Amino acid sequence: xxxxxxxxxxxxxxxxxxxxxxxxxxxxxxxxxxxxxxxxxxxxxxxxxxxxxxxxxxxxxxxxxxxxxxxxxxxxxxxxxxxxxxxxxxxxxxxxxxxxxxxxxxxxxxxxxxxxxxxxxxxxxxxxxxxxxxxxxxxxxxxxxxxxxxxxxxxxxxxxxxxxxxxxxxxxxxxxxxxxxxxxxxxxxxxxxxxxxxxxxxxxxxxxxxxxxxxxxxxxxxxxxxxxxxxxxxxxxxxxxxxxxxxxxxxxxxxxxxxxxxxxxxxxxxxxxxxxxxxxxxxxxxxxxxxxxxxxxxxxxxxxxxxxxxxxxxxxxxxxxxxxxxxxxxxxxxxxxxxxxxxxxxxxxxxxxxxxxxxxxxxxxx
Numbered sequence: 001x002x003x004x005x006x007x008x009x010x011x012x013x014x015x016x017x018x019x020x021x022x023x024x025x026x027x028x029x030x031x032x033x034x035x036x037x038x039x040x041x042x043x044x045x046x047x048x049x050x051x052x053x054x055x056x057x058x059x060x061x062x063x064x065x066x067x068x069x070x071x072x073x074x075x076x077x078x079x080x081x082x083x084x085x086x087x088x089x090x091x092x093x094x095x096x097x098x099x100x101x102x103x104x105x106x107x108x109x110x111x112x113x114x115x116x117x118x119x120x121x122x123x124x125x126x127x128x129x130x131x132x133x134x135x136x137x138x139x140x141x142x143x144x145x146x147x148x149x150x151x152x153x154x155x156x157x158x159x160x161x162x163x164x165x166x167x168x169x170x171x172x173x174x175x176x177x178x179x180x181x182x183x184x185x186x187x188x189x190x191x192x193x194x195x196x197x198x199x200x201x202x203x204x205x206x207x208x209x210x211x212x213x214x215x216x217x218x219x220x221x222x223x224x225x226x227x228x229x230x231x232x233x234x235x236x237x238x239x240x241x242x243x244x245x246x247x248x249x250x251x252x253x254x255x256x257x258x259x260x261x262x263x264x265x266x267x268x269x270x271x272x273x274x275x276x277x278x279x280x281x282x283x284x285x286x287x288x289x290x291x292x293x294x295x296x297x298x299x300x301x302x303x304x305x306x307x308x309x310x311x312x313x314x315x316x317x318x319x320x321x322x323x324x325x326x327x328x329x330x331x332x333x334x335x336x337x338x339x340x341x342x343x344x345x346x347x348x349x350x351x352x353x354x355x356x357x358x359x360x361x362x363x364x365x366x
Contacts, residue, residue, distance in 0.1 A: 014128040039344040040329040044231035049276040055269035067261035077268040087244040095225045095238030107132045111159040123162040143170040164195040169342045171304025173207040193221045198306035200229035218243035230270040235263040287345035297362045308344045
């Protein structure tokens, strides 16, 4: 261990930097301006809402002023959208900041956090930051949530339990029945954090959803984001709905002005754009139908309720590299899913290009 590593707080050494999909700038640099099919970051291929763009343009001449430190305009819009009170809404610089704030508020060294496996890596990063222990609860063989496995893992040190629905990277959901059973049997000292980042795309009517009743008991924190369905990933706006009493503590450590002025206005406007919301969902549904063709040639396609699909190709790293050679970017490297690649729904022609490439790869490997 180096001298510098010995000086770093021990908890930091457990955290691996988040590996994001290649950015637009990186893609341009690596591919020399060539056309690339970017299906690696679960972005909305429709683009942002026109109402959001108009809101940004109308606010540009005010950027010499600080933003509202409490994001009241946006919090009010979110509260009205979900039928809750404004003080039940916390807004963050992406859902990542909200996850970090929850960790910093509630976790101490020695506490335990339960997370699904595989799932979004930032849940455990927040836990490690605070010196908490992470216990990974495997999904079932068909990538469903195992409520009994979560319940069996709870101890008197368990503080937070994360559920991502639809789950990233599998696209599978937690049902309302399963969630109700979990909440009924969980000890009162365990908070449940439900990440609904992709729930706007889901079609399963039995899935758990964000309602005022879900969060009224003070044990559930529901996360949401404007990065997916609303196409505002570049602005970094996430939020959470929970009991106002929870946020009373979180606000003590939240940085003032954590969401910039343009992002606040754009997100509030995007909530009002029903046409954009509908178009985004339709594009995703059509893409899902297209990727169903892969099952006909032997690929395993996990039924997904999100705006992405995970496909078992036998060797995710090899498939990633092969697609990269054709200018098609996907994601790979999820722990426990090394045989898979994750593919974001793109425009119809982008989906078709990716599917044809995978069909050719299937022919070569057979």
